[in-house]
Amino acid sequence: TTGYTTSGDNGGWGWKQNGVTGQTVSQSPAQLLNGLFNDGNGNQWALRAGPSRVNIKALGAVESTDATNVFKAAIASGFKYDVSGDYTISSSLTATSKVNLISTRGVITVAASSSVNPLFHLKNAPKSRVKDLVIDGNQANNTSLNIFFLGDDCKIVGNTISNAGRYGIYGLDVSGVYVHKNTVINSQNIGIFIQAVTTNEKDNTVTGNTVDRSALATTLTEGGIKVRGDQTTYTQIRNKVTGNTVLLPVNASTTSAICIEVFGFGHKSTVLGNITDGGYMGISIDESNSVNV
Numbered sequence: 322t323t324g325y326t327t328s329g330d331n332g333g334w335g336w337k338q339n340g341v342t343g344q345t346v347s348q349s350p351a352q353l354l355n356g357l358f359n360d361g362n363g364n365q366w367a368l369r370a371g372p373s374r375v376n377i378k379a380l381g382a383v384e385s386t387d388a389t390n391v392f393k394a395a396i397a398s399g400f401k402y403d404v405s406g407d408y409t410i411s412s413s414l415t416a417t418s419k420v421n422l423i424s425t426r427g428v429i430t431v432a433a434s435s436s437v438n439p440l441f442h443l444k445n446a447p448k449s450r451v452k453d454l455v456i457d458g459n460q461a462n463n464t465s466l467n468i469f470f471l472g473d474d475c476k477i478v479g480n481t482i483s484n485a486g487r488y489g490i491y492g493l494d495v496s497g498v499y500v501h502k503n504t505v506i507n508s509q510n511i512g513i514f515i516q517a518v519t520t521n522e523k524d525n526t527v528t529g530n531t532v533d534r535s536a537l538a539t540t541l542t543e544g545g546i547k548v549r550g551d552q553t554t555y556t557q558i559r560n561k562v563t564g565n566t567v568l569l570p571v572n573a574s575t576t577s578a579i580c581i582e583v584f585g586f587g588h589k590s591t592v593l594g595n596i597t598d599g600g601y602m603g604i605s606i607d608e609s610n611s612v613n614v
Contacts, residue, residue: 325349325358325381334368334379341365350380351390356398374403374423387411387432396420404429404454412436416446423452433462439470439491447473451480458485460509467491471498478502488514489532496522502529507536512567515548517557517586522550526561535568535599544579544600545569550586552608560590569600579605583612 336358348359356368368379375395382391388408395402396414401421411432420443431437440456443449449472458466466486469477474497481504482489489505492498492515505512512532515525525548532545545567550557560583567580580597583590587609597603606612 334375336366337369339365339367350394354390354393354397356380356394356400368398368400370400374401377402377404382406382408384408410437410440413439413442415442416449418446420446420449420451422454424454428455428457430457431459431463431466433459437463438465439467441468442470443475444470444472447475449475451477453479455481457483460484460486464509471495473497483507485509492516492525494518494520494522496524498525500527500530504531506533508534509542511543511547513546515557515560517550517555519555521556523558527565528561529564531566533568535570537570539570539573540575541570541573541578542575543577544582547582547584548587548590549584552585556586556588558588558590560587562590562592562595564594566596568598571599573599573601576601583609587612
């Protein structure tokens with residue numbers, strides 16, 4: 322193909338007819354919401370996976386535009402993608418299988434839309450990998466936005482997340498997640514939050530991250546990094562919270578503004594080598610036994 326809307330806008334990637342015919346003619350991946358397109362004769366073509374990552378422009382992404390449906394097509398196709406570039410996203414990107422995304426430049430900006438919550442919904446996509454994305458949550462227009470909502474064994478590494486309307490990174494009822502070297506700036510609630518509510522969970526690692534909420538008011542809601550069980554029934558055990566830096570406003574007046582907190586049955590966890598500044602409290606271990614600090 323020469324392109325979807327203009328010549329050459331298919332990113333120069335390879336395609337192969339998949340044997341499906343009689344389709345609506347001239348349908349792009351963004352319209353089909355997958356790594357597919359229909360040509361002018363109604364024949365369907367499928368993206369060919371290669372040894373390297375697919376550039377998201379292969380699906381028709383155009384920088385400085387709303388690329389929501391192109392990202393949805395990429396996520397549905399199941400390939401590894403390079404999503405470098407400046408794009409806007411206007412609704413949640415929900416995955417039902419493993420996602421693998423990386424970026425080397427550009428910013429993903431959340432549009433002013435209440436339908437973007439969370440931005441990346443990976444709850445049903447265990448073992449997903451998201452690396453080195455730069456994300457602007459546009460919190461002035463998205464007051465409840467969570468950037469990442471995680472499933473088991475996800476790896477969220479090296480991302481920069483600013484202005485989330487709620488949590489930066491949120492794992493609910495998850496085990497084995499690896500959250501490493503991310504920077505969360507000015508989230509309106511907890512920067513990184515791992516929580517067990519309906520099941521017993523274990524072995525989550527939060528290491529080498531920076532959470533900076535120091536520019537917020539001293540009445541800010543909650544703190545920097547929080548790992549907790551449900552306090553009554555379900556445990557969140559053997560977590561590693563190590564080598565993180567958390568900055569909160571000095572003289573924070575809210576008692577929940579705790580830099581690092583392990584709470585409510587976070588037994589046998591390790592909290593070592595962290596740096597905290599500001600907040601109502603630096604490190605809190607509460608209702609959690611055998612924690613190594």
